[in-house]
Amino acid sequence: MNVWLAIGLTAAGCYLVKLLGLLVPADTLERPLVQRLAALVPVALLAALTAQQTFSSQGSLTVDARAAGLAAAGLALVLRAPFLVVVGAAVLVTAGVRALGG
Amino acid sequence: MAEQTAPPDIRDEIAPPKSDAAVVRDALGVGIAVGLSGFAFGVTSAGSGLSLLQTCALSLLVFTGASQFALVGALAAGGNPFTAAAGAFFLGTRNAFYGLRLGQLLAFRRVVRPFAAQWVIDETTAVALAQPDRRTARLGFTVTGLTLYVLWNLTTLLGALGAEAIGDTGAWGLDAAGPAVFLALLAPMLKSATERATAALAVLLGLGLMPVLPAGVPVLAAALAAPAVLWFRGRREEKEEGR
DSSP: OHHHHHHHHHHHHHHHHHHHHHHSOTTTTOOHHHHHHHHHHHHHHHHHHHHHHHHEETTEEOOOHHHHHHHHHHHHHHTTOOHHHHHHHHHHHHHHHHHTTO | OOOOOOOSOOOSOSSOOOOHHHHHHHHHHHHHHHHHTHHHHHHHHHHTTOOHHHHHHHHHHTOOHHHHHHHHHHHHTTOOHHHHHHHHHHHHTHHHHHHHHHHHHHOOOTTTHHHHHTTOSHHHHHHHHTSSSHHHHHHHHHHHHHHHHHHHHHHHHHHHHHHHHHOOTGGGTGGGHHHHHHHHHHGGGOOSHHHHHHHHHHHHHHHHSTTTSOTTHHHHHHTTHHHHHHHHHHHHHHHHHHO
16 A cells, blocks of 8 residues: 555656646746756766665665676766666676676 | 758758658657666566556656656665655656756647646657757657657566566566666766766765665755755855955
8 A cells, every 4th residue: 555655646746747847937947056956956866876776785785796787887888888788788797796696 | 861952941940950750760769778678667666576557557657767766666675655755756856847948849739738748758858859940849759758658668567577477586687777777867967076076975875874764765865965065066166256
């Protein structure tokens, strides 16, 4: 039930912000500070999420095969690989390191 | 495309005209590549313990990848539904700013807006903004949105079914898909020192607070890195001007 509650809240919230952008007059969010925060908040969230989902398990810090996978994804990004290749590299390297007993 | 000499009419756009086929090709390229990564979401979500119906509902109703991954990650880590949804919601707020730019560019009729809204995401915005005029922008937005929506939901279903068949998704390295998606979204954003400082501070907050705060809360706390870095930069600029 809790999961459905989270899904409902997320779906409603995410749809409303999408709609809000299309409906409000263009100058509503034109303030420079709002614009800069809007650009920076996703950076902070994505960075924290990347780190957490790579270096944690059951709420404690760990370094395991996922770190190697993420390094591979980083390398793919530096080499300007397409999105799917980036994700694929992370998955393959993580699986490979685990298979080798990492 | 054969070379064509443009008729000497007065064009109101400066960019060179672009054929519809070229726009559709661009849109399909983005739509298919990203649409297929719904498979990774389906696997991750099912591997995190969500049911098939819950996983598919997320892709159908939320339809913004980062928020979906964030939500299932937070729920898997044992976060309560409110903090999990809050993290996903804050990630989704960037779509409001895309909507602002698209609203001006596409100028959809009022009737169409509630339907177009669901497709206002990273990829559709990128394709629409890359087009030279309103007509091609609308075409790009629509083709990207439709392709992505259909494929993303189809591959979510397949991924969730696949995860149930695979059993242990960790052995296949599929738990690395989520963070890789985040990294791929983050990389193009790290343009200047401000963004890099924000990312670094957010990583420190996100990891550092994890052992002491309940699941889901550290990510929200890490979002505070953004105003913190802006405030610090503002102060430094004031000091330099004061001299």
